[in-house]
Amino acid sequence: MQIETARLLLRRWKPSDSKPFHQLNSDPEVMEFLLKPLALEESDEMIVRIESHFEQHGFGLWAVEAKETGLLLGFAGLSRPTFETQFTPCIEVGWRLARQAWGRGFATEAARAALAFGFDEAGLTEIVSFTVPANLRSIAVMERIGMTRDIAGDFEHPKVPENHHLRKHVLYRLRREEFQI
Numbered sequence: 001m002q003i004e005t006a007r008l009l010l011r012r013w014k015p016s017d018s019k020p021f022h023q024l025n026s027d028p029e030v031m032e033f034l035l036k037p038l039a040l041e042e043s044d045e046m047i048v049r050i051e052s053h054f055e056q057h058g059f060g061l062w063a064v065e066a067k068e069t070g071l072l073l074g075f076a077g078l079s080r081p082t083f084e085t086q087f088t089p090c091i092e093v094g095w096r097l098a099r100q101a102w103g104r105g106f107a108t109e110a111a112r113a114a115l116a117f118g119f120d121e122a123g124l125t126e127i128v129s130f131t132v133p134a135n136l137r138s139i140a141v142m143e144r145i146g147m148t149r150d151i152a153g154d155f156e157h158p159k160v161p162e163n164h165h166l167r168k169h170v171l172y173r174l175r176r177e178e179f180q181i
């Protein structure tokens with residue numbers, strides 16, 4: 001199962017994604033608001049985890065490919081967080097693109113397609129997203145796709161060490177009836 005948008009292909013992962021995915025996962029700028037750049041082995045393990053999520057749930061973080069060039073740009077899609085907090089269980093929409101793919105609206109285009117899949121195909125009634133307050137680019141994507149901040153939803157990410165500067169997160173929500181392509 002894959003999704004096509006005007007400029008992108010959202011598809012399942014293949015072995016040749018390993019190298020370009022590691023390239024972006026080891027870029028300090030891409031990983032600024034995530035805990036740390038990933039080694040090749042960690043990046044490959046992430047692909048395995050993503051693929052098993054697809055098997056389990058029927059959706060996941062799709063590999064995002066540029067139709068024009070066939071290059072892997074990163075990922076975007078839906079995932080079920082594995083930690084527990086006040087708003088879980090839930091489904092999250094997320095994205096991560098190589099630095100050279102920023103600034104062209106690709107994350108927004110891919111995220112809209114993922115939301116459409118989640119609401120129309122997977123039957124979800126709400127999708128959330130979260131990040132650290134300093135990740136303004138990610139928050140801008142959330143706002144462009146129509147998500148609204150839940151002020152009462154601020155939380156300390158249980159997977160980030162206590163007192164770490166990336167622990168505090170903001171929560172955005174979107175309900176099916178609020179979603180417009």
Ligand SMILES: CC(C)(COP(=O)(O)OP(=O)(O)OC[C@H]1O[C@@H](n2cnc3c(N)ncnc32)[C@H](O)[C@@H]1OP(=O)(O)O)[C@@H](O)C(=O)NCCC(=O)NCCS
Nearest residue numbers: 030033095096097102103104105106107108130131137138
């Ligand atoms: C978060 C991330 C995907 C956002 O990327 P982005 O390029 O800022 O977002 P978009 O792809 O939606 O592009 C929007 C930009 O493209 C511009 N743009 C150009 N053509 C566009 C189009 N057709 N449609 C929409 N925007 C377009 C917009 O004006 C905007 O530019 P601006 O940032 O100068 O205001 C990217 O910064 C990233 O991968 N970060 C690292 C990983 C990460 O932090 N992920 C989130 C963890 S919670």
